[in-house]
Amino acid sequence: MGLVVQKFGGTSLADLDHIRRVAERVAAAREKWDQAIVVVSAMAGETDNFLQMAESLSESPAGREVDLLLASGERITSALLAIALDGLGVKAISLTGSQAGIMTEGAHTRARVRKIQPKRIRRELEEGRVVIAAGFQGVDEFNEEQTLGRGGSDLTAVALAAALEADLCEIYTDVEGVFTADPRIEPRARLLERISYDEMMELASLGTKVLQSRSVDLAAKYKLKLVVRSSFDEGEGTLITPEQPGFEAPAVTGVSCDKKQSKLTAQGVADHPGIAATLFGTLAEKSIVVDIIVQNVSADGLTDISITVNRDTADEAERIMKETHASFAAREISRDDNVAKVSIVGIGMKSQAGVASRTFAALARDRINIMMISTSEISISVIVREDQADDAVRALHREFMA
Amino acid sequence: MGLVVQKFGGTSLADLDHIRRVAERVAAAREKWDQAIVVVSAMAGETDNFLQMAESLSESPAGREVDLLLASGERITSALLAIALDGLGVKAISLTGSQAGIMTEGAHTRARVRKIQPKRIRRELEEGRVVIAAGFQGVDEFNEEQTLGRGGSDLTAVALAAALEADLCEIYTDVEGVFTADPRIEPRARLLERISYDEMMELASLGTKVLQSRSVDLAAKYKLKLVVRSSFDEGEGTLITPEQPGFEAPAVTGVSCDKKQSKLTAQGVADHPGIAATLFGTLAEKSIVVDIIVQNVSADGLTDISITVNRDTADEAERIMKETHASFAAREISRDDNVAKVSIVGIGMKSQAGVASRTFAALARDRINIMMISTSEISISVIVREDQADDAVRALHREFMA
Numbered sequence: 001m002g003l004v005v006q007k008f009g010g011t012s013l014a015d016l017d018h019i020r021r022v023a024e025r026v027a028a029a030r031e032k033w034d035q036a037i038v039v040v041s042a043m044a045g046e047t048d049n050f051l052q053m054a055e056s057l058s059e060s061p062a063g064r065e066v067d068l069l070l071a072s073g074e075r076i077t078s079a080l081l082a083i084a085l086d087g088l089g090v091k092a093i094s095l096t097g098s099q100a101g102i103m104t105e106g107a108h109t110r111a112r113v114r115k116i117q118p119k120r121i122r123r124e125l126e127e128g129r130v131v132i133a134a135g136f137q138g139v140d141e142f143n144e145e146q147t148l149g150r151g152g153s154d155l156t157a158v159a160l161a162a163a164l165e166a167d168l169c170e171i172y173t174d175v176e177g178v179f180t181a182d183p184r185i186e187p188r189a190r191l192l193e194r195i196s197y198d199e200m201m202e203l204a205s206l207g208t209k210v211l212q213s214r215s216v217d218l219a220a221k222y223k224l225k226l227v228v229r230s231s232f233d234e235g236e237g238t239l240i241t242p243e244q245p246g247f248e249a250p251a252v253t254g255v256s257c258d259k260k261q262s263k264l265t266a267q268g269v270a271d272h273p274g275i276a277a278t279l280f281g282t283l284a285e286k287s288i289v290v291d292i293i294v295q296n297v298s299a300d301g302l303t304d305i306s307i308t309v310n311r312d313t314a315d316e317a318e319r320i321m322k323e324t325h326a327s328f329a330a331r332e333i334s335r336d337d338n339v340a341k342v343s344i345v346g347i348g349m350k351s352q353a354g355v356a357s358r359t360f361a362a363l364a365r366d367r368i369n370i371m372m373i374s375t376s377e378i379s380i381s382v383i384v385r386e387d388q389a390d391d392a393v394r395a396l397h398r399e400f401m402a
Numbered sequence: 403m404g405l406v407v408q409k410f411g412g413t414s415l416a417d418l419d420h421i422r423r424v425a426e427r428v429a430a431a432r433e434k435w436d437q438a439i440v441v442v443s444a445m446a447g448e449t450d451n452f453l454q455m456a457e458s459l460s461e462s463p464a465g466r467e468v469d470l471l472l473a474s475g476e477r478i479t480s481a482l483l484a485i486a487l488d489g490l491g492v493k494a495i496s497l498t499g500s501q502a503g504i505m506t507e508g509a510h511t512r513a514r515v516r517k518i519q520p521k522r523i524r525r526e527l528e529e530g531r532v533v534i535a536a537g538f539q540g541v542d543e544f545n546e547e548q549t550l551g552r553g554g555s556d557l558t559a560v561a562l563a564a565a566l567e568a569d570l571c572e573i574y575t576d577v578e579g580v581f582t583a584d585p586r587i588e589p590r591a592r593l594l595e596r597i598s599y600d601e602m603m604e605l606a607s608l609g610t611k612v613l614q615s616r617s618v619d620l621a622a623k624y625k626l627k628l629v630v631r632s633s634f635d636e637g638e639g640t641l642i643t644p645e646q647p648g649f650e651a652p653a654v655t656g657v658s659c660d661k662k663q664s665k666l667t668a669q670g671v672a673d674h675p676g677i678a679a680t681l682f683g684t685l686a687e688k689s690i691v692v693d694i695i696v697q698n699v700s701a702d703g704l705t706d707i708s709i710t711v712n713r714d715t716a717d718e719a720e721r722i723m724k725e726t727h728a729s730f731a732a733r734e735i736s737r738d739d740n741v742a743k744v745s746i747v748g749i750g751m752k753s754q755a756g757v758a759s760r761t762f763a764a765l766a767r768d769r770i771n772i773m774m775i776s777t778s779e780i781s782i783s784v785i786v787r788e789d790q791a792d793d794a795v796r797a798l799h800r801e802f803m804a
Binding site for chain 1: 418421422425452455458459460461464466467468470471473478480481482484485486488489495496498501545546547
């Protein structure tokens with residue numbers, strides 16, 4: 001019955017025993033489906049290991065070389081999985097990003113998929129082989145290897161599923177699916193049977209790690225049937241689908257938490273036009289994504305501008321702000337790493353009033369101070385102290401999901 | 403002053419500290435030479451590690467998948483070395499077998515270099531970069547990755563040096579150069595300042611591991627200036643050159659020892675024509691290299707045929723001999739793994755009589771029993787018991803090199 005694309009993450013391929021179990025799982029799927037493509041990540045920890053090695057050899061290793069290094073991880077697991085399948089008597093072939101026709105463009109270590117040339121994959125599928133594609137990588141027009149950034153193997157799976165018009169794309173991971181909140185923080189969190197693309201995208205971009213947001217975006221574009229499920233049990237997982245018309249949606253579908261945030265504040269900035277443009281222009285040039293922005297106008301004509309950025313980029317953002325300090329005449333640049341972003345997401349918010357006030361009341365009840373607020377059509381995010389983030393998740397889950 | 407090709411083996415790249423030291427060495431060479439190409443092996447132990455993984459997942463892993471797996475090792479070290487050079491401020495770029503234009507053909511895991519397409523390498527050299535090429539690998543005409551077999555990185559280095567008309571090819575390894583015998587067996591062994599291609603080839607094929615024999619063959623063909631030296635000290639190493647005319651060469655240049663031998667004997671074979679052809683035909687079909695052959699005719703018209711093979715292929719050779727047992731009517735197939743091959747090599751043998759008798763006398767004096775004998779124009783090899791092999795090396799070294 002058609003073509004399935006299955007993606008297995010690094011924890012599912014952590015060692016030879018895990019690889020054997022994945023092979024058994026793929027062999028079982030092969031019985032059920034006419035054709036199967038399997039996308040693999042590197043073994044758990046391998047990518048970080050490579051990055052550490054590169055950083056110990058050079059302060060700023062060239063992206064090109066880092067990509068060549070990182071891409072090895074998925075090549076290794078893809079070959080091992082093909083060998084394991086062969087050991088089970090299942091015809092399989094592993095393909096590198098280049099062989100799988102994954103053409104990329106853009107910057108090294110965060111390339112984009114330009115197009116898929118599925119000729120070789122098609123041929124191998126027609127010859128009855130399971131195709132194991134190395135995730136996270138492709139080649140640009142100059143035959144240079146590139147990687148797709150964190151979570152890039154999800155993107156490989158969705159892109160291949162879209163290009164080959166797969167009937168189903170299954171993302172196998174180390175959790176049972178998408179929960180109403182992180183079960184490690186809120187034990188009463190429930191597994192969602194289904195969730196809309198929009199909600200999933202919002203959750204993913206707000207810190208829910210189970211799926212990469214670019215992948216959800218691409219799946220939505222091609223209306224791909226996408227499932228997130230565990231490689232360690234037989235659960236059905238969570239189906240990500242177009243928005244369901246009809247019944248009234250709940251106000252909130254899930255609570256998300258991102259603890260990797262830093263808050264940077266430029267204090268005592270002269271409040272005249274162009275200040276923000278100078279600052280954000282410079283940050284954008286360095287590809288630093290500014291998340292939440294709050295500007296307070298004070299009585300004496302001076303203003304404070306606070307921004308949050310991903311903690312990985314906080315050092316560089318701080319450096320840039322200090323360098324451009326003079327041009328926007330700030331009194332001081334301060335930094336706070338003890339911050340986290342807690343968000344609620346739900347399509348129901350579009351049509352239900354009072355969600356914001358319930359959010360703030362629930363947090364106030366548990367004496368959680370809100371430092372910054374940001375909203376979209378289907379989400380509300382608050383910045384709180386990192387050591388209160390778990391409490392905030394529980395308060396919001398109790399308020400909306402109980 | 404021209405172009406140098408340097409090759410570093412796995413023990414020279416065993417960890418990040420070693421890689422840093424190799425980078426320093428390459429940086430120093432970069433001062434001296436106009437252009438430099440560096441060929442790297444995988445980190446010590448990595449190739450065996452990959453092979454073990456493959457064999458634990460499948461009884462007979464497909465060569466294609468094994469190649470993809472193995473080739474990762476050199477890609478990793480090449481990227482790391484390029485990053486380390488960059489960290490030292492030396493412009494460098496790592497190239498995969500495919501990017502380096504190394505085109506292969508033949509069977510997986512033991513492919514041959516078909517040709518070198520040096521366009522990309524030339525361009526990178528012209529732009530002032532040190533080119534780090536992943537050794538041991540190339541791609542065939544279908545963009546399939548292939549590896550060149552044990553010691554294949556030596557071959558990569560020599561092939562690139564030949565194709566780019568390098569002025570010097572340096573093989574950096576964990577020993578000081580080529581010795582008159584293995585110094586771990588014979589402490590009085592001397593480092594050779596120079597040795598002829600022919601002698602080196604003979605030594606390499608008879609068990610001296612310092613250089614792969616195919617590489618020497620290729621270097622001889624292109625009259626390449628080839629040096630073997632240590633990456634751990636500043637010694638000059640051994641220069642491998644065309645045969646030097648003039649002064650009389652010593653009878654023996656070096657003593658070699660190969661302990662990875664097995665002896666297989668078909669006993670009581672009917673002594674009529676075609677027997678040997680049947681047996682050796684079948685072995686050759688399976689790519690098993692038969693080394694020494696001895697046939698004894700006995701009184702009753704029956705004969706014993708003994709062969710030696712590399713111990714890695716002994717299981718398969720034994721299986722084949724037992725299967726074809728009936729067709730050549732052997733009474734029994736016996737196997738002996740307690741054997742080793744000890745050889746003396748020297749161009750001087752061509753013109754000096756009495757080398758063979760001195761060999762046998764020296765071994766007899768130390769009560770070392772000779773099981774089989776094989777000779778070429780410039781070598782004499784004997785099969786002895788493995789537990790007497792070291793004694794045999796010392797006896798022959800004392801006889802010819804003292």
